[in-house]
Amino acid sequence: MIQSVDPGVRRDDKPNMTASIRFFTFAAPSRFYALAGALIPWLWGLTLALAAAGLYIGFFVAPTDATQGDAYRIIFIHVPAAWMSMLLYLVMAGWAALGWAFNTRLASMVARAIAPTGALFTFIALWTGSFWGKPTWGTWWVWDARLTSELILLFLYLGFIALVEAIDDQRRADHAGALLAVIGAVNIPIIYFSVRWWNTLHQGATISTTAAPKMASTMLTAMLLMTFAFWAYSFAVVFTRARAVVLEREKHTEWALDQCQGVSRARSAP
């Protein structure tokens, strides 16, 4: 029923005082730490394999676009990055809200670990969009609904990071961050539907569930492979950062010390 040995217990605590707190045993940071550590090498392998396949098809199999020439090849990173920027925000806000509602520390730690990666993909979406806009629209930037709402997304990520880092009390920081993340989630449907709700320079959705694909199947294949590569990348880098966050917060626990001393002892062995 209740774990007799709680790996998250502080060395100076009495074990039976804290054991009853964690009824989400699967959410124990120590278990997550081990599982994520085992998955990270595989995720990096997957990232490289998917990206290699996607880039090969994108550059050597997919034909030159009839209207946009070869400038369209930016799509293979632009659209996956834009998707990831929105998806990661929803995942971040979801974990932050869970951490707030159910007081699960790990959920809040994962939310913190996601934020920089989400900001990175938002930056990539904006940067590649700018480099695509210049040859096709004749301008690097325009204050239209899609671009502006995506820029707001970048500020939401940066605001979340700044807020949780600025508050010293970690649980208070988690709660404040969750509030910001949940309110900011309103921006996601605005980004997604902006090309339909407003007149905009930005073209409509690339993939639609109601219409037949407008692009050649090789282009679509390359774009989807790059999307999966970005997924695997996100898992790998978020897990790496989440493991760091877990250790930072659990540095006074027995299990964390065991983890960290195990390796240093093995390294110093002759």
Place this chain on the structure above:
Amino acid sequence: MTWNSASEFFAMGGYGLYVWGSYLVTLVVMLIEPWLARQRYGRARSEVVSASKQEN
């Protein structure tokens, strides 16, 4: 095959600056981010060890 030569590939039909400007920056930031995360992880590990030394 779309390209007849390496120079044609790098020219990207005249859009080389835009295509490679996008891909290069994406590659660079996607190398820096995992490196930073890994640095932070290494720092966290050594903090755990030094925290235990302070307590004992």
